[in-house]
Amino acid sequence: MKLVTTSLAALVVASGAAQACEITLRSSDTHPEGYPTVVAVEAMGEMLEERSDGRICVEVFHSAQLGEEKDTIEQTQLGVIDLNRVSLGPFNNIIEETKVFSLPYIFRSTDHMHAVVDGEVGADILAEFSNHDLVGLAYFDGGSRSFYNSKKPITSVADIEGLKFRVMQSDVFVDMVDALGGNATPLPYGEVYSSIQTGVIDGAENNWPSFESSGHYEVAGYYTLDQHLIVPEVLVMSKTKMESLSAEDQALIRQAAKDAVPVMRDLWAKREKASEEKVRAAGVEIVDDIDKTPFIDAMDVVYEKHVTSDKLKDLVTRIRAVE
Numbered sequence: 001m002k003l004v005t006t007s008l009a010a011l012v013v014a015s016g017a018a019q020a021c022e023i024t025l026r027s028s029d030t031h032p033e034g035y036p037t038v039v040a041v042e043a044m045g046e047m048l049e050e051r052s053d054g055r056i057c058v059e060v061f062h063s064a065q066l067g068e069e070k071d072t073i074e075q076t077q078l079g080v081i082d083l084n085r086v087s088l089g090p091f092n093n094i095i096e097e098t099k100v101f102s103l104p105y106i107f108r109s110t111d112h113m114h115a116v117v118d119g120e121v122g123a124d125i126l127a128e129f130s131n132h133d134l135v136g137l138a139y140f141d142g143g144s145r146s147f148y149n150s151k152k153p154i155t156s157v158a159d160i161e162g163l164k165f166r167v168m169q170s171d172v173f174v175d176m177v178d179a180l181g182g183n184a185t186p187l188p189y190g191e192v193y194s195s196i197q198t199g200v201i202d203g204a205e206n207n208w209p210s211f212e213s214s215g216h217y218e219v220a221g222y223y224t225l226d227q228h229l230i231v232p233e234v235l236v237m238s239k240t241k242m243e244s245l246s247a248e249d250q251a252l253i254r255q256a257a258k259d260a261v262p263v264m265r266d267l268w269a270k271r272e273k274a275s276e277e278k279v280r281a282a283g284v285e286i287v288d289d290i291d292k293t294p295f296i297d298a299m300d301v302v303y304e305k306h307v308t309s310d311k312l313k314d315l316v317t318r319i320r321a322v323e
Contacts, residue, residue, distance in 0.1 A: 021057035027083035028066040038062045040264035047256040068188040077133040079240040089168035100315045107230040135237040137257035141268045145229040149203025154224040166204040212275035224287040
């Protein structure tokens with residue numbers, strides 16, 4: 001209740017700037033101002049404002065101002081938050097079908113991921129959000145996630161043995177680290193820096209922009225590009241809020257979200273390159289010629305445990321068949 005009250009207070013503060021709009025959609029993001037996902041939702045808001053003749057605006061609360069992702073998902077389901085850009089990982093324990101996008105090495109490349117989420121499989125999984133008081137609007141890029149730590153360079157599966165890694169609050173991610181011999185520790189994103197710094201954990205796993213923008217590279221000097229996950233992120237809307245709007249406004253929102261995707265992808269590609277350059281210049285030791293085969297082989301137990309229903313097995317088959 002305290003978190004919801006705090007979030008409501010934060011929403012009220014910003015409401016003055018959007019008073020000219022008939023409808024102000026309040027959007028949450030855990031990433032900082034200027035991050036590609038944040039800018040993309042801001043661009044969506046600009047499109048909406050223009051296409052609605054100033055009736056619909058979007059107010060973006062970046063830097064986890066409204067809470068960490070797990071909490072903001074609940075607030076969006078309750079209708080306290082209107083829009084929410086969230087990693088798919090925290091949805092894995094809520095919406096079964098999202099698990100397939102979080103399976104290690106399910107995507108062969110970023111291009112393969114784009115082809116999947118832009119096609120029928122992506123649409124089918126977005127549709128599942130409606131069963132959980134949410135509306136799935138669009139997929140954003142989350143980059144390739146790789147391991148980083150403060151202890152040593154990881155050049156093989158054996159090097160992960162015994163290391164404590166922060167993971168998102170997802171059973172799939174926990175089991176992935178366990179399968180590699182590490183110790184998985186679910187933690188909120190905002191606690192990772194201090195936890196590495198104080199030795200509570202040895203490291204975490206994430207993409208170039210998150211590794212850089214969070215400052216984690218300052219406390220974790222070893223980054224191994226095993227690229228075990230290419231997990232898309234998702235923009236969702238409160239189902240209650242969506243259904244309160246006219247059919248015309250709903251269509252405007254859906255189209256603006258779709259049109260924000262290429263904006264985000266372009267920003268993401270540029271940000272990835274800039275973040276990599278900054279991290280390398282800071283002296284972080286990068287392992288980029290690793291043999292992924294042993295890592296992929298170790299994931300058999302993860303698939304056996306989590307891909308159990310016929311629906312999930314079918315989704316995995318369909319994803320692998322996409323060219």
